[in-house]
Amino acid sequence: MAKSRTIYICSACGAESPQWLGKCPSCDTYGTLEEQVMAGGNNPAGNRPGWQNSRPNNGKGQRNPQPRISVRFSEITQYEQERFPSGYGEFDRVLGGGIVPGSLVLIGGDPGIGKSTLLLQVTNQLAQRLPRILYVSAEESGQQIKLRAARLGVGVVPVESENNGNGKDKKASESTAELDNHLYVLPETDLEEILRELESLRPQVAVIDSIQTLYFGALTSAPGSVAQVRECTSALMQVAKRENITLLIVGHVTKEGAIAGPRVLEHLVDTVLYFEGDRYASHRLLRSVKNRFGATHEIGIFEMVDHGLVEVENPSELFLGNRDEFSPGTATVVACEGTRPIVVELQALVSPTSYASPRRSTTGIEYNRLQQILAVLEKRVGIPLSKLDAYVASAGGLGVEEPAADLGVAIAIVASFRDRVVDPRTVLIGEVGLGGQVRLVSQMELRLKEAAKLGFKRAIVPRGQVYPEDVGLEIVPVGKVIEAIVAAIPPQQRFGEDLEDEEGEGQE
Template sequence: IIDSIQTIYFASLTSAPGSVAQVRECTSALMQVAKRENITLLIVGHVTKDGSIAGPRVLEHLVDTVLFFEGDRFASHRLLRSMKNRFGATHEIGVFEMVAHGLREVANPSELFLGSRDEVVSGTSTIVACEGTRPIVVELQALVSPASFGSPRRSATGLDSNRLQQILAVLEKRVGVPLSKLDTYLASVGGIKVEEPAADLGIAIAVVAGFRDRVVDPHTVLIGEVGLGGQVRQVSQLELRLREAAKLGFRRAIIPKGQMPPDLGLDIIPVPKVLDAIIEAIPAQPNNGGSISSPDLEDRPQVDILPQSRQDELEDELEPETDIF
């Protein structure tokens, strides 16, 4: 293990350690030693503030694999992400947890990024994201509230903010959900970065559930890309995602229409549009006069939500053009 490449140098070179010439020559010499002795060599390098490798780009071309550690500095878990791999697939990840004795491998990362299903909270949904060939079940949380100032605020933690803006526009134009005067906050549990389009349907359902203050069935996963026309588009590696959901005890899956996976013990609900997914995932009215109940939650305490009269007042203030609920 060489820690770090910016601190070693050739005495025969007049340039300072960490310079382009020193990094290039030292890396080339180390590569020759590794291949001659048939050993594995790990080279630790510095990174810049934007997360890229410090120094010359030739360093990335000389080595066989480039690995990055990433993660929230306030969280205990770290993701080891592959950006280059001559002998395997890129964009694979390894999940580790920082403990007292160092990094420990997380055997089942889905449990790390999945919130407790014992708590009934409105505005949450569950998706299955794929990092390379590894499926990870992630819980999304959305909070929708009246804007305090003239311009509403849209914030996304762990997800692409531009993607959130696009989905909010689709919900308002194609579905009729009035969100233009509301603040919208979206976050992924654990702070994991989810960038693939397959998370679109989960984002849309979480936002609508947060707007209506409804609870999505905690045993349902949502998989699908949302088009600008309000369609739910097909995604890749659907069977792999559903197998992970079934392994963790989920019972229903709302997926794009036209993709029919093999029988995995899940209740599969194909939907062609976002509106159909909303109808299937979100209850139209709260049960028992303003409280939420479910067959899966019979032994758990009831959770009060906003009175229907307050929701009607909020909708009157926003002047929605269409009420689909």
């Protein structure tokens, strides 16, 4: 029997060292090396022989040469791998158009945000199309999963209600029928048992909820440690690639918002998704930060209701305020999340400060961007903001981090300072430079079409680009922030009745 050996693993980056050091030689953090005892003769794949032992020996301690299995790049057949839909268009959008067979998808998010709810609903939809779906739960028993599934309607399909002759429909409980469901549930934390079930059942899709609660018996460290997470993920990846099983893996996050465990975890998987949202709000955002089979930074938007998560088909309406109300300090921008344009309302409030140092507060807007825009407005436009409090927020709390929202933030601040109303039919798109310039941003045509679709009439955009004439908007190009202020905030303020009269004259 081989002797066990002791190694030291960094809890921050996962680097290994044969001896203890005060500072990790890989990431230079102090006090992060933890002792791990590796049992000899074991491996994460359940005592399966490794590739080193599978090669034949010629009896002299030397390996026999093997035939070359590499191929020329030009000989590789090019074909598009077929995806299968998950049953949720928002989920498919983030994945790049559907689920790729044999891929590993890591989904992280805060506790209670809805990761397990989302995956249970997705597996329910997949079980209606595919013969075998496995849900591995290391945090709940089978009875607990069944209780949660009953609330979400998992395992039943709605049918048309029948009239019973007296003008009333049957009870809602009778308007559902049990599915011939192909969803299998495995409450287990032992990695070797899970690997055996995967090889025996060979499901098309398997959910692991969650990777931090699995353990491999050959390691003495606790579940969730760096070594356990790395070895469990590596073993699952080997089985998934060999059997062509799609794995949807739930990952816990740290207090900083990053996925817990070694950084190598995100390198091993094919796709990394973050499920975000304010626990006091109903909407949830599924954001892609890594995707080998599609675009990154795509988002899918869901809304949490009594019976689980539902898709939001038109997210712009969710992040637009009531445009019938005219209030100072409000501007509308078109932000892009990946390839999806979203119209967002920004609100600003500027008021005299009661403190020696004025307060700056943001919700959904990057704090440093606000500081930069305030400095540009004071230096280049001449608005005294250094002794005023400034508060900026996005409607619905959507995080708008891209520079294309700079112009909207600047106009909202100026409108609040002057107590004026920006025309609610105008959208603002552009980045604000330190010299007061309005810079070009990407995907302008996509943004303009989204604004026109929602009924906006005018767009204030950066100068220097040829814009399509058939977009359905009045294009107002500007080169400086001061020009945008003049165009967005007219000298004579008009309110609802004047705007309605102008629309009536235009129709005549």
